Amino acid sequence: MSRFSPFSRPSAPRYAQPVSELLSRTDAFAPLRAGVEQMAAMQRDLDALLPDYLAASVEPGFIKDGKLALFTAHNALAARLRHLEPRLVADLQARGWPLDAVRIRVRPQSVKETKPPKQARMTPVGAAALRALSEELPPSPLQIALAKMAARHSNKR
Structure with missing residues (x-):
């Protein structure tokens, strides 16, 4: 016996939805949606401006007091990013971003578990x-x- 009424309609199939669609359903999420869209646009611009090896390892933060926070995985990438900082600020300003400087922060990635060695056995x-x-x-x-x-x-x- 089912706990649901036979007159209830079946639920719609669940599927993955874009975050922007979920955030646009109500006005309460409007500030969050604006922040998500800003971060996505900043990530696209960083991908276009930075070399491939840096773009894959740099995550943008928010712009606060004219300073953009950029997060890298380790110190070597942060040092390389500091060399590119003046040009990066100028290029981002040219694309319309209201910033004066960049703050580079190291955010270590969690250590990935190593796979155990194969222990194949043959008869x-x-x-x-x-x-x-x-x-x-x-x-x-x-x-x-x-x-x-x-x-x-x-x-x-």
């Missing part, structure tokens, strides 16, 4: 089949690789 029958195949092949890189693999797996008992 003795599989190792014997590889050994037999490597003995049938003519001398070649494939034959050598198969012989090494068979030897490695036949020694692990």
Whole structure:
């Protein structure tokens, strides 16, 4: 027995929606939507102005008192960004951004978990089949690789 009334209409299928669409549903989110749009526009301009290796690692913050906060992943990128700061400020001003300076901050990224090493195991029958195949092949890189693999797996008992 269902807990819903048979007269209730089925819910609409859920799908991913753009953030701008969600924020435009009510006026209460108008300031947040403006901030999100400003950050997206700043990110597009930074992507156009910065070299690829920097653009992928720089995140814009908000403009406060004429200073734009830029966040980088580590000190080396921050140092390189400081060298480009005068030109970057001039280019952003030319694109209409109301800023006088840039504050560069380091925001370390969380350490990604390393994958455990593979621990593939082969049965003795599989190792014997590889050994037999490597003995049938003519001398070649494939034959050598198969012989090494068979030897490695036949020694692990």
